Amino acid sequence: MRVALLTEGGYPYAQGELVAWCERLVRALPRHDFEVRALSRGRQQARGPRRPLPPQVRLVRTARLWGPPPGDRPSRRAARDFAEAFEELTAGLTGDAGAGGGVADRFATGLYALADLAAAHGGLARWLASDQPIAVLEAACRRPGAPRAAVGAGVGDLLAVAERLERALRPLSLDWYAGHPFDPGLGKADVCHAVGGGPAALPGLLARHFHGTPLLVTEFRMRLREHHLSALAGAAGHAVAPSAARAPVRALLAGFQLGLARAVYRGAQLITPGDPRTGRWQRRCGADPARQRPVWPGVAAGELAACADEVPPPPVPTLVTAGPLDEDADAGGLLRAVARVRAAEPAARLLALGGPAPEPGAVPAVRWCPPGAVEHRPASGAAERAAGWAAGTVAVLVDARGGFPAALVEAMSCGRAVVAVDAGAAAEVLGDAGVLVPPGDPVALADACLALLRDPVRGARLGAAARARALDRFSHERGIATLDAGYAELAAGRVAAAGTARPCRRLARAVPGPRPAPGVLATAEELS
Amino acid sequence: MSASADPVRSLLAEHRELCAAAVDPLEIAAGLEARGVDEATAARCRHRDVFSLAEELHARAARPAPPPAPRPTARAGARLALPLLPGALCAAGLWLVDRLPPEAAPGRAALTVACGVLTLLAVLVVLARHAPPGVAGLLALPPVGYALVGDEMLAELLVGQRHETGSTAAAALLLAFSVAPVAWCRDAFTDRRAALLAVPRLREFAAGTRVSLLRCCLLLACALAVPPVALWLLAPPWAPLEGAAPLAAAALGWPLGLAALLVRHGLRGLAAAGLALVGGVELVALALAGAGWLPGCAALAEPVAELVAAHGAAVVPLAACAAGGGLLLVGAVVVLPRPSAHRAVPVRPADDRAGRAPGDASSDPSSALPTDLSSDLSIQPPPGVSQRRPPSRPWPHRSHARSTTSDDRTTRHAGHDRSRSPEAPEV
Known part of the structure; x- marks a missing residue:
């Protein structure tokens, strides 16, 4: 099957959004032929390094969404x-x-x-x-x-x-749609997979418009929401923020984002939101729930689980959480809960993974915890993070940012009993494999932690359930399998639809030809 | 309690800034979600979801008139005084050179060169600080060189004629002082253009730009006459105003000023063309005069010689400046009123966003989620500004803290924006 992977500001450039995710996807599906079509967002990215390509990537084509407008003056x-x-x-x-x-x-x-x-x-x-x-x-x-x-x-x-519109609409002027001697064109692809709903989805939309190629859109961050958030970040409270766009610019660009999102969701056969919030925004912008299929970003659950198994259980009752502890992560409530836990279990301590130790006075509630009660451990990389989570008896997740709660899924994969604040997607991710407490309630948080510290059997049971749930639902492999099924479904629908009109092509497709040698097509590179 | 009677009103009071600044209900929805308002809060306000709650907030929000943009008043003195620096440096250098005894020839030469270099640097600081001129800067050198020594060269080259030539010192002084009106007029037009960019009508913008451009050109022409007049009145012995050559140097300020104006607004090609025309005419005159020395080619030098004999040596640079200045003026009047000519000065400069080191993307707070996804396990809950979430039911002393930290929040937001990824999506 020939899959056109459409990216914007990411893979195959080594630096950018979702590079590792795309690379994992491409490498995990060696059965398919991939053609990567990338839009670069800046000179630095376009001239920068690229990821090494596996042999299943048959073709790479790039175009730029920056710099002076290409092309000739129109008549x-x-x-x-x-x-x-x-x-x-x-x-x-x-x-x-x-x-x-x-x-x-x-x-x-x-x-x-x-x-x-x-x-x-x-x-x-x-x-x-x-x-x-x-x-x-x-x-x-x-x-x-x-x-x-x-x-x-x-x-x-x-x-x-x-x-901005000129840049965003550059995919309209690309020559990716009809065939070339070195580029069969998006019309020959079986599936277009757009990573992101913004300009990345435009080539897919046009391929569908010109040739009927089915389109699959993966979105982890909804572009319209990002636009509004960045506008808010620039405008909040400042009369003239140094870099903020003025209100008319924001309004018009928001209109464009909304229109584009609607067109994309209407044109896409399959939409995979990365978390429930993104799914909600997509439905708000006209996505058909029947065509939505969640694909969580996922974590390397298997690797984490294997690493965590090698770590012995901690000698003292330990709560482990994701750092850094600051006001944004609602650390005050967590530290108050820790103080309450220590009142009942004087040996208990808190381990914060990742991030620097907070500056003195940054979190007002730190004075509630005696020195030594909180340990900060910088942790990056799967092994270190797994060791960190496994060094705790109970994992406490209070960070209620929206989106995909990756730290929560890590803790679940490491097989530790989890207490999480019921906010964002926590309830959906954790299910019944852990304890949920209402947000803003340190007493309930402390009580839940104490109950788990004092009942190791229940803790172990919940931990095992959490690990099973994480491995089953939130591993990378799970998301890739969902996407692979989506490819097959879309390609099958396409062949059935195209079969009546173009029987010759169907026959031609039924007999797979010899694969071109890797590197032959991948050299076809163009900077328009 | 009013809060329980109308929960939307308390929500509106709590997020007044957000609701007032929002251009779209969805913007309020995004902001509310980032601040931790979720479906439960929406349900308490008797709404289906955050979106419909945001719609009500958007409809009910009071929108104060946006405060007028502060006028950039600071450094006005520097902007007025700095363009005089090249002239001052040049005058000081010439005066010093004149004070040295004639036998100290190496010292005089060194001082002259130093003075010239300093003046040139000052000119670069004044004119090329905001807009690098590129090839237009290089093309400005031949006319300037001609203004300094061209007349003497022409007089030497023309066979059998002796002409009165002006003083190089006076030409240099006039050129250095003509930088000031050039910079002032350019800045005046730039300021006016910034004000015109806020007008809502394209037609109004074009008309205003044209009027402002012509006004600036008139001002430039008048201001360029001031240094020669002052020199004539003061008549310093170290820069004698002799003949018409210094006047030609002052006239060169006209095409140079227009070119500086065009360069400032991103039209480097047009500026380079005009300056190339000036330099070309002068070089052609020199070349024709030089060709007169070749056997059998004396006729080539005839027209130049006749012209110079009739009107003096200054006629060549004056004609060149008239031609180049005319071209530049016509080009500016045609091109600058077009809005698309001002694309080069974007509202959010793209260069700032593209100029960061490769390692920065992973530590960038705005790319929180993709960083989580792309660099497998370096999950660092970022200093997630946009995701900041106060608890929906704050603890007693937290509520006090929140009411006083709204400034903190806004500064954090601004910081977030400044630290946006260089490769952040444009649209």
């Missing part, structure tokens, strides 16, 4: 067509539903029209860098139904938005 006629299609896209961007169809429809219509025109006229990027799209955006901000914040957009804001 006058092409520019007029582009302007019409871009107007449709911006109508969807600013929330104008128009006469026929909804906002998302207009955005998707404009997007696909732009893609068709870009394919016909040879590239869109130079047009997007010209004056015309700015004029179209200006008109869009004045349409009825435009977001309130976008109404006050100045020329500088429009320039900023146009520049």
